[in-house]
Amino acid sequence: MTTTGHPVTARPVDAEPVPSPGPARRRRRFGPHALRNLLVAAVFLAPALLIFLAFKFIPMVRAVEMSFHEVRPYLGNLWVGLENYRTLLDSDDFLPAVWHTVVLAVGQTGGSMVVGMVLALLLEGGARHLWFIRTAVFLPTVVALAVIAEVWRVLYYPGEAGVVNSLIGWVGLGPSQFFNSADTSLWSVMSVGIWRGAPYDMMIILAGLAGVDRTLYEAAAVDGATIRQRLWHVTFPALRPVFAILFTLAAIRGLRVFTEIYLLTDGGPNGSTEVIMTLMFKLGLDRSELGVASAGSIMLLLATVVLTLAVQLARRRRADRPRKEAPSR
Amino acid sequence: MSRTERFDTALGFTTAKGPVMRVVRWLVYAVCVVVFAGPLLSLLVNAFTPVAKPTELTLIPDEITLDNFARAFDRGVLGYLLNSFFVVGFGLLLQILVSLSAAYALARKRFPGMRLVFLLILSTMMLPEEILAIPLSLVLADVPLVGVDLTGTLLGMIIPVAAWGFSILVMTEFMKEIPVELEEAARIDGAGEFRIFFSVVLPLCRPALGVIGIFGFVMIWDQYMLPLLVADDAGQYTLPLALRTLRTDPEVGLGVLLAASLLALLPSVIAFLAMQRQFMKGLTSGAIKG
Amino acid sequence: MFRGRPRTRFVTTALAAVLIGATAACGGGPVEAEQDPNAALDIWIRKPPDSPTAQTARDLAAAFTEETGIPTEVTAIFEDFETKLQQAASQQDLPDIVINDTAQLSTMAGQGIVREIDPADIEGGDTLTPRSWDATRTYDGKTYAVPFSAQSFALFVRKDWREAVGAEIPTDWDELQALAEDFTTEDPDGNGEDDTYGYVVPGSTKRGYTAWYYSSFLWSAGGDFVTASGDGLAPAIDSEASVSALRWFQDSMCDGTVVPDAVTLETSQAHPLFESGVAGIYFTGPYMMSRFDENLGADKYEIVALPAGPGGTSSVLAEGENVYLMAGSANEAGQERFAEFAVSVTGQTIGMAGDTAGNIVRLPVNTEVAIGDVRTDERWRIFDEVYRESGRYVPTVPEWTPLLQASAESFNTILADCGVDVATELGALATTMAEELEKQGATG
Structure with a gap:
């Protein structure tokens, strides 16, 4: 724990500009480092993204689908197009x-x-x-x-x-x-x-x-x-x-x-x-x-x-x- | 310490010397506490009174009783409290780990599609839970990719909260501010990604850990739609679910709701005090070194 | 976004695949389950878990199991009952029996989650009050439930306050209003402060409370929400009687005899106002008696039937609970047997739970059950009389909720602002209602 005491510094805005390599999109090179970065990032992001996929994105897509239907689980959903959106927008x-x-x-x-x-x-x-x-x-x-x-x-x-x-x-x-x-x-x-x-x-x-x-x-x-x-x-x-x-x-x-x-x-x-x-x-x-x-x-x-x-x-x-x-x- | 004390805070207000400042300071503190905590404390006093009058606040009740707590326990509040503890304990641990790991990738790596991932994570916070309820319940009954049924298990209340956009967002912003030199030095020394993550970056995130710990606790503790969808019966209820029932149950009065709320509140306060220590440690260590 | 593109495409494809999977899994269509006359019945009741009422429901189910050998499992869900039911429906895993408010009938029937029944098939169905069967029929005349419990409403009046101001029990609306004024101005609690009011009114728009609360007053004043017109229905909320009824509400609000926070008050927030002595007149149901007995004292208040209004009659909102036989059950015969048991003399008596707070049958729907045989508390008789003589269910329309909600919004507007012209506001409400009825195909 020798590093615990190190200050978490925020750079003051007036400080000397640090030359930066610039955002990635400006450089078109896609080298082995970039690939490695992608892999590492994928591994570290995987738990969060998998959980989000299962419990957020899939339900979200289902909600989009429901918005075009009259939802009746036991009678079968009816496609109503934009009718649901109209109901809301037409409300005074x-x-x-x-x-x-x-x-x-x-x-x-x-x-x-x-x-x-x-x-x-x-x-x-x-x-x-x-x-x-x-x-x-x-x-x-x-x-x-x-x-x-x-x-x-x-x-x-x-x-x-x-x-x-x-x-x-x-x-x-x-x-x-x-x-x-x-x-x-x-x-x-x-x-x-x-x-x-x-x-x-x-x-x-x-x-x-x-x-x-x-x-x-x-x-x-x-x-x-x-x-x-x-x-x-x-x-x-x-x-x-x-x-x-x-x-x-x-x-x-x-x-x-x-x-x-x-x-x-x-x-x-x-x-x-x-x-x-x-x-x-x-x-x-x-x-x-x-x-x-x-x-x-x-x-x-x-x-x-x-x-x-x-x-x-x-x-x-x-x-x-x-x-x-x-x-x- | 004394030499740098006056530079410990931005305003220097809490460390200013002199009798006048002392009085002003305590006045300011008193106003803050009265405005933010006063109303809550006085209402919680009503948890100990037989009939709460909903038009006035009392700090000193005429009569003190534990009846409200007894009735709350009759309604199974103790069991709900235990469920809540279990969920928040494991949920928070997972949530912090997942957030740190995701934030590390987002703050320290550049890779194609990063902005899209960032936006996707933000979008998870945008949809109101009340709306996602039905689609979410379908997913809980048959988790995609693995096909497990999580309904009726406390696990179903833990796994979905393990990833939280807010924590990831906060951690990412903090990690971005950590100087890269330390990390590069470790890399030159031949440390691998996980080693750098655990022994270089993590220790520097302490102040932020306090923050996401506190907010994560509140977030999981207050979860209500998810436990509702997961629970098969009252045996798996968490406290917020019980609070909702008590609020509208015509058979019990406001006092019972307040008694249960007090029980719900205590762990949050304790957790807050505990994690603030962690948070403060980060703060003072930064100050000393600075 | 040069670098982003391949990734985007991947995510889009993945989401598309997921969407197709999800849709396929939820393809709708009526569900037929294989029948098993011994399959266990899953019973849901809208009561707080761990409450005395939930216990009564379990007792009822246990007695049924003992008599028929069909196993049962009771789940009590309260505040979020509708959400859980939606969830169960979307998973196509509904309970077999639901005991819930009569008001849910048209919504549940519209979604196809309840079975239609033939009252003639229900053994003992002819012993039930005809009025209670009214609450099980939808607009198209089909029956979707078996009545289980009924209730009505009455005025809860602070007896000690009334005696303190030297007033008699009100017998018409003028006397009622005079009593409310006395409660507001005469310091009935004798604490020397001007801090009391006449009426407690839960006037929030939530769940249509404003309109729900005032419906009895509206009807008693000779007004109405809708009225028969040709083969269908037409709004009656802008009729002369309705307008003058709403004026009466607005006046009582604006002259300060109603608690000042009425327009945002939910029922759960209204109860404490009565029991803690903020206001002395509360029009509510018999389910509040056990709580008020405990928190206020049974000697401090009395129960008075709503006096006849300007319309010359007293017409009081009737409500209740039905036994719903849910779709997709694996034991349809068992569902019917449970409904028959629930309305039998034995079932009703268990549900009434004597004089305890655990009653799930408030007033019996079975004419063979005498309320005095089961309960000694005389006050129940008042509610029973009100139900039998002046009880009135909400009008049968294809869907009542939108009409109730629109009415609640309008009533709330009238109460919240003393400057609002009642006739104009109700005229606008009538237009909204006519459109809604048209949309529901109920204009005849």
């Missing part, structure tokens, strides 16, 4: 649901990241008491959503005696209806999402902060940099892989928001929190119309793929600036 609630989904995705992602960043910066450190505080802050993430939903129903109780209403009453606001009015429900749901998402992001950011090279802080202090400059020029650049993860996750998860809404408001009141998944649930699964439900999820999947590709492309464009590449030889 579809466009509002897309809008709510996007608003929620952007708001929750942004909110969680900002709050998570602040928490991570405030609670970073090795002291034992910080250990417990971080654990306490992390609690919302490990508690079952069913319980979280009950907690927030209590906090948001719309009467004047409600906990949050009492709090905002002190500063002369409220009482608010929270989940129970179409004007406030979406924001209320979003706050719960941020409250639960921020500690999650905090942990990932903390892990990133752990990897920042301490000598750079020292160097920045020697140069007389303020804390703001230090954050901007040393910490944030070093957190780039962390942001990459957070943005990718946000792109993947953003559109499929479901359980929170299902447990908190089920899309109500007056459809003000209806998102794509809850709509799909009502049109498809509540009525056991698996074809419709599949069609909805395929559309969701396609949208998510596009979004993820966009995030990846944006990342790559930035990352194509000089950086250390893994060895290709």
Whole structure:
């Protein structure tokens, strides 16, 4: 374990550009090294890919197939072409649901990241008491959503005696209806999402902060940099892989928001929190119309793929600036 | 240590000196704990009260009772807890190994089709589980390529979670940042792929191991659709399944749900504390050397 | 993607091969199983595992096995019953018997996972109440189940609160509303705070709760969801009586006599509001009695039949459970024998489980079973009377769920926003319903 203590260094973005051999696609040579790499990679990737093939890809393909059928296991499936897709798209609630989904995705992602960043910066450190505080802050993430939903129903109780209403009453606001009015429900749901998402992001950011090279802080202090400059020029650049993860996750998860809404408001009141998944649930699964439900999820999947590709492309464009590449030889 | 202490953190907030900072610091900590943990703790207090009132939060109950726990145990919660432990133990171990191995290939090797593989892995996280349920259940009853029936076995809840896109993604990003020089040095010394993987790359991934350990634990512990599809009867239920039943069971009250939730919560907190230590070790060792 | 191409092609081919394999494995078609009159029966019931009700179901199955020699296995599944049933159907491995809500009838029949039966073939079928058989027929007049249990709903009223505000038991809707107002404003729990309400209403749109809850009130006010029109059905939700009924709901919500979080409340979240003393009037079923007796106390509340509404009658939602004989069974004769046993005097008596919380038969469907012989708790008689005199099942349409869900969304809108014009909203709902009925081929 002699190497345990080696720092996991993140390269600051302003450092000397390292000449890199460039991404593989620019070189057309396919030598024995490349073949060997492929074999090694295949061996190391095999367990993950085999499991994914069996439990993700095959079910996914089956879902695509179901989306073109009326699913009736004991009578035989009926081919209905695009009918299931039409059912969803023709629903009057579809466009509002897309809008709510996007608003929620952007708001929750942004909110969680900002709050998570602040928490991570405030609670970073090795002291034992910080250990417990971080654990306490992390609690919302490990508690079952069913319980979280009950907690927030209590906090948001719309009467004047409600906990949050009492709090905002002190500063002369409220009482608010929270989940129970179409004007406030979406924001209320979003706050719960941020409250639960921020500690999650905090942990990932903390892990990133752990990897920042301490000598750079020292160097920045020697140069007389303020804390703001230090954050901007040393910490944030070093957190780039962390942001990459957070943005990718946000792109993947953003559109499929479901359980929170299902447990908190089920899309109500007056459809003000209806998102794509809850709509799909009502049109498809509540009525056991698996074809419709599949069609909805395929559309969701396609949208998510596009979004993820966009995030990846944006990342790559930035990352194509000089950086250390893994060895290709 | 003291010389570099003020450079241990990005903000220097938790290590700042002086009585004023001390007070400010503890105020900030208190706000954080009250906002994030306060509501949960007070609700869990209700696990010990006979009838929970759903309009107000109490931190000090009028009357303390263990009835809710007794009723939760009547409903077989202890057995579900054991099942959950078994699944999370083996599932997490496998998941970490599989993630490390896949991440090694993705972060340290360049090979044709890499981007496609990466995208395929991302795509596994995109489909909502509620939708995949039916196709997934067909696969579980007759696993492709091997033709085994996993329904009715705890193994059926373990193998599918062994590969998780999130862990692979996080590990890959971390491994990319590990300098290649060490690896090249080992290669020149004649070390093979597995040797490099286990003795050079793995030890450097410690902080990240804490992260995927914590998230992996939460992910497997919260699994609900998979155990539902795998379980033939209540004997194989895990705790999240039991929580769902208790939530809507008209015969039991909110208190029983909370009592069961408290039982479900404790292992997560303990696991979190334990893995945070690992995670912290990575952090401080990095700081000292730096 | 120069380098990526060969790999892509490989993956595509592999996925295509898998797709073909998967499709072949799941080719549909009616399934005929080889018959064996001694084959074990797999019985699923929609009850929480390890609950007293699940135990009663096992007792019932054991008594059946003792009488017929046919082995049985009982599985209790609750919250996710429908998911598990879908799973079993897609694996073509259905249980032999399912005991589940009457409301599942048209969905299950539409998927072809239940067997059609001839009531005349069921021994003792003629001793069952004709009303209970109504809940086993689909729109096309075919019978797909055997009735097993029935239930109705009534008002649960806080007796101590009513006495505290000095009111009598309500006998019409005006008195009911006056009582709700007293509960809201008169501090019935005497704690000196303005923290009580009249009604608990589970008004979430989930599973159509809003419409499900208010259906009894709608009917009692003379309104309706759909009505016969020619050979088929037409929406009646925009009729004058329906509109005034919905106005009544909206008024009670907007003048503050309903708990303020009603529009997002599910039933499981509504129960605690009654038992912890937030509101004092709750319209619910007899299955809540054992819980409220324990958590609130049987002396603190009373059960009152819903008074006749502006429509002049009281018309209360009737529900129940059916025994469904599932498709693909290897023991169809055994399935029928189980259904016959379940509705027999012996079977019904076991299912009623005396005065315990373990009842899976709430009200017997067999006319030869007298409720007073099995239960001493007088309150059951109120529910029995309500069921017999004013019970009404949801309308028989090809598929009720979409209509219920659409109604719930509209009712929820009306409740959530006091500015919504009831007539306009219900007019829009009627249009939606007409389209849905058209789609289902039920417009005649």
